[in-house]
């Protein structure tokens with residue numbers, strides 16, 4: 001196994017000459033014409049929001065209009081400012097396209113490009129940062145047009161140290177492309193948090209028989225339990241108990257035992273140490289103690305509507321509800337407030353309801369609002385035949 005020393009230790013040994021390696025502050029920024037200072041953005045004129053109906057006591061809210069003045073008005077609401085635990089946005093991707101629904105109704109345009117696009121997103125992100133709770137998270141869904149520029153902007157706004165993951169998502173099956181380039185079937189989700197102390201319910205995938213056979217290939221004869229063998233030492237020299245000899249063996253050069261000798265003795269007594277023929281100890285890690293396979297930053301199983309049986313609203317570019325479910329469960333808890341200010345057909349809102357979160361949705365397309373209302377009252381339709389079904393019990397104010 002390759003080992004390394006920490007950057008801090010390396011810096012110390014080199015008299016801090018390479019301090020910049022440990023500098024997680026932002027030292028890269030993007031310059032372009034029309035970039036407004038943050039203090040001006042935070043004074044943005046607020047929208048006056050008119051409540052059209054109230055159903056129940058829920059604080060769920062669906063707003064129709066440009067999200068910038070609406071977000072600005074939410075800053076004045078003490079129940080919302082600093083209280084939003086999760087933001088997911090799937091804004092236009094700068095595709096220079098006009099999108100229509102499956103029923104050929106105009107839904108929205110995606111015509112902003114270059115610095116106009118970047119500044120459009122940036123202004124909204126600056127306000128969103130203020131709306132987010134200290135333990136909140138934000139996921140921004142983009143494609144390869146703008147993801148790289150928005151990453152730099154998000155580093156500026158949320159801080160490079162709060163960047164968590166660049167998630168790559170397979171969005172569809174490879175299509176029979178005629179263009180002179182490789183088939184594109186990926187897009188990206190940038191995951192940031194407001195601070196180091198954020199809500200995190202680690203997601204796990206289920207073990208498959210294939211993966212079990214590869215990963216947990218040993219079976220304990222006495223118990224029938226499946227296990228894998230892992231080293232009982234870790235990189236780094238320690239001067240305490242874990243650096244001392246155990247059963248007459250020292251940890252390998254440059255390493256220490258993962259446990260103090262007393263714990264290793266206890267583990268051995270319980271049969272949790274495997275001894276190789278030449279006397280090498282390994283720790284047994286049992287399959288039945290595993291929560292599953294920790295989800296990685298490449299998501300292959302969340303393609304958007306890709307067969308006739310999948311239920312959709314018919315809104316263009318609507319996202320896969322299972323993708324939202326993974327994000328919402330990982331980065332919020334029951335009762336938390338979730339915001340999607342480019343809410344389209346309301347995928348985030350419907351899934352948030354199903355997962356017992358509260359939500360705020362905003363969209364400036366009347367088709368999006370109508371689709372969201374229909375989704376909440378009549379449900380979605382399979383891509384093929386028409387079936388209505390209520391899919392969310394939550395109320396909209």
Ligand SMILES: C[S@@+](CC[C@H](N)C(=O)[O-])C[C@H]1O[C@@H](n2cnc3c(N)ncnc32)[C@H](O)[C@@H]1O
Pocket residue numbers: 065066067068090091092107108109315316317318319320341342343344345346347348362363364365368
């Ligand atoms: C890619 S779609 C979102 C799709 C959504 N995730 C879903 O699953 O249905 C982008 C949405 O952003 C909305 N939008 C674009 N500019 C907006 C703005 N300034 N204010 C509010 N909504 C906006 C569009 O109307 C469109 O519905």
